[in-house]
Amino acid sequence: MGLKIYLNGQILPQEDAKISVFDHGLLYGDGVFEGIRAYNGKIFMLQQHMDRLYDSAKAIALTIPITKDEMAEAIKKTMSANNLTDSYIRLVVTRGVGKLGLDPNKCVTPQIIIITDTIELYSKALYENGLDIVTVTTIRNHFSALDPKIKSLNYLNNILAKLESLEAGAGEALMLNKDGYVAECAGDNIFIFKDNVLLTPPASAGILIGITRNVVMDLAVKLGMQVKEYLMTRYDVYIADECFLTGTAAEIIPVVKIDGRVIGNGKPGKVTLELLKGYRDLTRTGN
Ligand SMILES: *Cc1c(COP(=O)(O)O)cnc(C)c1O
Numbered sequence: 001m002g003l004k005i006y007l008n009g010q011i012l013p014q015e016d017a018k019i020s021v022f023d024h025g026l027l028y029g030d031g032v033f034e035g036i037r038a039y040n041g042k043i044f045m046l047q048q049h050m051d052r053l054y055d056s057a058k059a060i061a062l063t064i065p066i067t068k069d070e071m072a073e074a075i076k077k078t079m080s081a082n083n084l085t086d087s088y089i090r091l092v093v094t095r096g097v098g099k100l101g102l103d104p105n106k107c108v109t110p111q112i113i114i115i116t117d118t119i120e121l122y123s124k125a126l127y128e129n130g131l132d133i134v135t136v137t138t139i140r141n142h143f144s145a146l147d148p149k150i151k152s153l154n155y156l157n158n159i160l161a162k163l164e165s166l167e168a169g170a171g172e173a174l175m176l177n178k179d180g181y182v183a184e185c186a187g188d189n190i191f192i193f194k195d196n197v198l199l200t201p202p203a204s205a206g207i208l209i210g211i212t213r214n215v216v217m218d219l220a221v222k223l224g225m226q227v228k229e230y231l232m233t234r235y236d237v238y239i240a241d242e243c244f245l246t247g248t249a250a251e252i253i254p255v256v257k258i259d260g261r262v263i264g265n266g267k268p269g270k271v272t273l274e275l276l277k278g279y280r281d282l283t284r285t286g287n
Pocket residue numbers: 035151158184185186187188189208209210211212213246247248249
């Protein structure tokens with residue numbers, strides 16, 4: 001089915017939504033992006049996504065030519081052009097057309113692309129039965145090289161990790177940082193629950209600061225749980241009572257096996273399911 005795509009202020013049929021082969025987003029992965037969801041016509045955590053997009057852009061010295069409000073309007077316009085109320089929104093800002101050399105200053109106009117579609121990252125059965133994940137040998141980018149806080153189009157680090165997990169027949173790739181601490185998964189943040197405390201790696205582990213991660217931490221506090229950022233090793237993950245991953249597309253997905261070690265009783269944990277329910281309530285009632 002043909003979608004309507006937003007490209008630099010215009011809404012176009014998907015077959016007409018094209019950008020140049022000289023775009024540095026394509027040539028070098030030079031650009032930033034966001035994955036956002038709308039539930040019942042309302043864009044979930046809109047302000048947080050706008051802030052992160054513009055912060056990512058600032059970090060790579062890319063000036064987005066429209067304001068956050070204009071960007072939000074553009075998303076809404078694209079959703080209604082596609083008659084979508086529940087949607088996965090992919091927002092991409094590239095450096096724009098330049099020369100074959102690296103120099104980003106030769107790129108004049110950033111390209112703004114908005115795709116609104118639906119997504120089902122994991123099957124319903126996986127939410128009920130849980131994921132099997134593996135630790136991969138590809139470490140997460142070191143922040144001195146490319147800070148994982150930047151949600152950039154340069155996604156090869158994550159893709160190489162994902163390839164390893166697919167090769168192993170697993171549902172996601174657990175990535176460590178250069179010191180061997182648990183960072184995050186290829187496209188999701190990780191949480192464990194152990195001895196009545198909900199734990200997730202801190203920003204200093206070198207991770208993308210997920211908006212879902214933050215929502216889940218707030219939700220857990222509201223539900224009376226103890227929540228801590230904790231620098232964890234694979235040992236901590238193996239002996240966890242529960243484990244789950246978070247991300248805009250995945251929402252909250254239980255993990256039941258890591259590197260062949262069964263987590264808890266091998267079924268999605270009680271706390272995981274409680275948070276999943278809380279998250280679903282929140283997304284369906286607004287924020
Ligand atoms: C986008 C992303 C996440 C999840 O972030 P959300 O804001 O919750 O969608 C986690 N890790 C990586 C590497 C990501 O790119």
